Amino acid sequence: MDFANFLIQLLNSLQYGLLLFMLAAGLTLIFGIMGVVNLAHGSFYMLGAYLAWALTAQFESLTVAIVVGALLAVAFGWLLEWLLFRHFYHRDHLDQVLLTFGLIYIFEELRSILWGDDVHSVAVPEAVSQSIQLTENLSYPVYRLVVSAVCIVLALGLYGLISKTRLGMKIRAGAFNREMAEALGINIRLIHGVVFALGVALAAIAGMVAAPISSVYPGMGSSVLIMCFVVVVIGGIGSVRGAMVAALLVGLVDTFGKVLLPQIAGMAVYMLMAAVLLYKPEGLFKQ
Template sequence: MSLALFAEQLLNGVQFGVMLFLMSAGLTLVFGVMGLINLAHGSLYMVGGFLCAAVAAYTGSFVLGLMAALTGAAAAGVLVEMLVIRRLYHRDHLDQVLATFALILIFSEGTRWIFGSFPLFLDVPEILSGPVSLPLGIQYPAYRLMIIVAGLAVALGLYLLITRTRLGIRIRAGESDREMIAALGVDIAWLYTVVFALGAALAGFAGALVGAIQSVQIGMGEPVLILAFVVIVIGGIGSVKGALIGALLVGLTDTMGRFLLPQFFATFMENASATTIGSALASMLIYILMAGVLIFKPQGLFGGTS
């Protein structure tokens, strides 16, 4: 195994982790501030992918597709929060799970009705279609490198938003004591709507970016949503920093595990099932990682911090 191939897989793990961060950052904000379990978050990821693919195909502009994904997912988030979610804040988590699961079915059938049942395909922008030459002789796809840069830029923007702005102060206060900030005159309903729209926009942005790597199809958000829940459990509920660290850990663990373990077992086991055993163990690694973190840090790595 060459050093260049190993480094390329590391970059793939970082890219996967950054995508998971975009998905999980909004989810952890919604849960931390609102105390809401939103199973429909993956549907907003799907909406972003479909909107980007449709608008990019119609206009020929990937940038317009990204803008449509961001605004469309945020608008869908506002409508969902005002029409459905707002009635669930004082209900128990079982009611929230049932209601947001129903939203998954509504989004799936609505998307099928608008865009059809067949997958949509989103082309990588021509300017990002080739490889980029990196040190050690690595030829890495420019588009995947752009995803890494964009995700890290979003992480920096979220950090500045939460730590340096008045809105960020209200978000952090809402995580700590929502009754107190409501008593101080903050419009808590408006704050919840803004947080939910921000989370929806991030999910839509992630779906749009990934749509150029894989096909955009019905139900594409649910597998990613499961991984996003793993991320926020590892990182700590309500912590954007925890979401970033947890997402990178999950992305690197999953990617490097699937790359290294089958080769390891194939090298030291001579039977035909060696590669299969390695692949099966690799698929379990992120859950083993989550269990290990919870044993020593039940609140997650950065639980209770922003």
């Protein structure tokens, strides 16, 4: 593999890993702070992709579609937490699994009714539709670099929110000891609503920015859900930092595995997970 091909695969793995982080960060926050096993998290990724397709056709701008779609995702997440999830915090994980598994089928049916079952494409914005020429025959799309940059900015924003703000302090307090936080006057229900809405928004934004790359198709959320859980398990449940490290590791292993070892590429990520859990059963980072 020459340097140009290596650079392309490295950038692809970075972009894929950062998208996985966007998904896994929301999932690990919801599970680590609220204790909810959310199997429907991949459906929010699918929702974002379909919103990108529908809103881009409406506004003729992917940027506007992402902004509007993110606001709609926050409102949808807040409503969903208020209607359903807050009633399952103290229930068994089996009840949560059954609820969220049922939501997958409900969201798939609603997607079919609203947008049909066809595969759709979302055009890359003209301003970032160019490619960077690496060699005479190889180039790299600017839009993929933009996706990586957007994910990095959001990751830094999430880190700042959780680590540097008063709201983040309340979120961390609620995750560490809910009863004590409530005794100190923190509105845990409000915190849970914010965390769930944030998790839904992150997954939806990941779907929206990925739509021009991966197309928009039925069942696309299920394909990323398993990989998302792998990232959460490797990084450590409840750890945003762990989700970032694990997502980048999974991106590297998956991308370079398909190029260098295609025979075992399908299980390379799971071999990585097994190796990590063998030496650190709680994941790379504790909450």
